[in-house]
Amino acid sequence: MSDTKYLRRDVVSGAGLAIAASALVGFVPKAARAAQGNMDAALRQLQNALDSLHQATPNKGGHKERAAQLVEQAMAEVQAGIDYAAQHGGG
CATH class of the missing domain: 1.20.58 (Methane Monooxygenase Hydroxylase; Chain G, domain 1)
Structure with a gap:
């Protein structure tokens, strides 16, 4: 793969992790945060x-x-x- 494909994959993976993390934060009770x-x-x-x-x-x-x-x-x-x-x- 070219460097551009690796970069694109990393950006997409990072965005996916960010979305998943923000969704999990919604499940943590406010008191805990x-x-x-x-x-x-x-x-x-x-x-x-x-x-x-x-x-x-x-x-x-x-x-x-x-x-x-x-x-x-x-x-x-x-x-x-x-x-x-x-x-x-x-x-």
Whole structure:
């Protein structure tokens, strides 16, 4: 075969693969495709805050402990939001 025939065959094969891949993407649930980058980042930052609170000295009049509780509550809410989006196709 000539180089032109090989090139044409490769282009047609590549186009076929692209069409097949895009069709498969339609079958993947939206929740599986939707990244939760900002929510995941929020969880990491909250975990870092919680770690810092746990390392802080305890002489804060109970405010450190209360702050840790609130951070844990915030982490639970962020995770609930991620779970909700996963179940309802949110992104």
